[in-house]
Amino acid sequence: MIVTEHVDFQTNGNAEMKDLTAKVAAAVERSELRAGVAVVFVSGATGAVTTIEYEPGLAEDMLGALERIAPREIEYAHNRRWGDGNGHSHIRASVIGPSLTVPFSDGKLMLGTWQQIVFLDMDNMPRYRRIVVQIMGE
Amino acid sequence: MIVTEHVDFQTNGNAEMKDLTAKVAAAVERSELRAGVAVVFVSGATGAVTTIEYEPGLAEDMLGALERIAPREIEYAHNRRWGDGNGHSHIRASVIGPSLTVPFSDGKLMLGTWQQIVFLDMDNMPRYRRIVVQIMGE
Amino acid sequence: MIVTEHVDFQTNGNAEMKDLTAKVAAAVERSELRAGVAVVFVSGATGAVTTIEYEPGLAEDMLGALERIAPREIEYAHNRRWGDGNGHSHIRASVIGPSLTVPFSDGKLMLGTWQQIVFLDMDNMPRYRRIVVQIMGE
Numbered sequence: 001m002i003v004t005e006h007v008d009f010q011t012n013g014n015a016e017m018k019d020l021t022a023k024v025a026a027a028v029e030r031s032e033l034r035a036g037v038a039v040v041f042v043s044g045a046t047g048a049v050t051t052i053e054y055e056p057g058l059a060e061d062m063l064g065a066l067e068r069i070a071p072r073e074i075e076y077a078h079n080r081r082w083g084d085g086n087g088h089s090h091i092r093a094s095v096i097g098p099s100l101t102v103p104f105s106d107g108k109l110m111l112g113t114w115q116q117i118v119f120l121d122m123d124n125m126p127r128y129r130r131i132v133v134q135i136m137g138e
Numbered sequence: 139m140i141v142t143e144h145v146d147f148q149t150n151g152n153a154e155m156k157d158l159t160a161k162v163a164a165a166v167e168r169s170e171l172r173a174g175v176a177v178v179f180v181s182g183a184t185g186a187v188t189t190i191e192y193e194p195g196l197a198e199d200m201l202g203a204l205e206r207i208a209p210r211e212i213e214y215a216h217n218r219r220w221g222d223g224n225g226h227s228h229i230r231a232s233v234i235g236p237s238l239t240v241p242f243s244d245g246k247l248m249l250g251t252w253q254q255i256v257f258l259d260m261d262n263m264p265r266y267r268r269i270v271v272q273i274m275g276e
Numbered sequence: 277m278i279v280t281e282h283v284d285f286q287t288n289g290n291a292e293m294k295d296l297t298a299k300v301a302a303a304v305e306r307s308e309l310r311a312g313v314a315v316v317f318v319s320g321a322t323g324a325v326t327t328i329e330y331e332p333g334l335a336e337d338m339l340g341a342l343e344r345i346a347p348r349e350i351e352y353a354h355n356r357r358w359g360d361g362n363g364h365s366h367i368r369a370s371v372i373g374p375s376l377t378v379p380f381s382d383g384k385l386m387l388g389t390w391q392q393i394v395f396l397d398m399d400n401m402p403r404y405r406r407i408v409v410q411i412m413g414e
Contacts, residue, residue, distance in 0.1 A: 078191075091203045095207075098189045229338060
């Protein structure tokens with residue numbers, strides 16, 4: 001059985017980190033499925049999803065790592081072509097990736113105690129985001 | 139229900155980016171499944187899959203990021219042991235990752251308008267590649 | 277059909293790489309499912325999973341790349357807040373990611389010949405780890 005849900009929210013962009021855990025867990029609960037996987041997917045090329053211990057220190061540290069992978073202030077071929085100044089956003093999103101698959105059992109996501117599902121808005125401006133949660137199970 | 143398909147193509151290696159979107163979408167359509175996920179998987183240790191806005195600028199910018207993560211010209215323990223000169227290829231492939239899970243609904247991949255599924259051939263030579271598309275749904 | 281299995285092991289931390297391939301393959305075989313996917317998931321915020329050619333040279337080279345992404349010796353906001361000294365561990369785990377989805381067909385994982393499923397323990401101390409293997413198929 002498959003249930004498609006969405007999580008909608010506003011972000012400020014610039015690698016802002018949003019905790020989606022409660023909303024994904026609620027979607028799994030509403031599905032009434034007992035075992036399976038929740039696929040969390042970003043429809044869009046400048047957002048990414050992963051897990052982390054959600055606390056302000058690591059949000060700041062993640063921004064540091066993203067600066068090492070794709071610094072904001074260097075030149076991007078994307079920016080020369082399109083002039084939208086978000087070349088770094090695209091590269092950061094592609095490296096972290098748009099999909100995360102979280103198993104659940106007895107209707108509960110099998111996350112660690114200090115592990116949250118987070119969305120990273122890599123874009124360089126505020127965005128309204130809609131994340132897909134595709135729940136498959138029995 | 140599960141349908142296994144493949145996408146086959148030739149690459150030039152050296153982080154060449156290939157757009158797989160149309161072929162994955164066609165595989166989902168052929169499956170006649172309405173809702174589910176398409177798992178795009180690279181069988182091989184020097185290729186990776188992610189999503190990106192597919193345009194030449196970002197292909198060049200991605201190469202820049204891969205150079206920061208695993209530069210081509212530094213020394214690799216892998217190269218000292220095996221002499222094949224593709225240590226950087228392996229590390230780049232493992233960091234980006236070999237699997238991507240894309241949900242679909244009404245028989246259509248739930249990608250953003252400017253978001254494509256891409257294969258990155260990290261190897262240091264031309265390769266013939268066969269990508270697995272495992273489609274699961276109802 | 278869905279089968280939940282676990283793989284348990286001890287690590288030394290500090291980016292130690294563990295080959296999980298044989299245990300994941302055995303779990304797929306025990307499930308008696310013929311086609312589907314095995315989702316390998318790390319319940320915890322300081323471990324990650326990917327694929328690589330498992331050999332000591334690449335384990336060393338991966339550590340080099342992780343140092344470029346999140347160096348051990350720089351300052352982390354996480355460490356200032358929590359004093360556990362593993363800010364780099366969290367960031368490395370989040371960049372590589374906690375989930376990997378591997379398709380199988382005829383009861384066999386569709387990995388390349390030189391491609392293994394590996395767990396990376398990013399924490400800065402030895403850990404006992406339990407990895408989830410969620411097998412879905414028919």
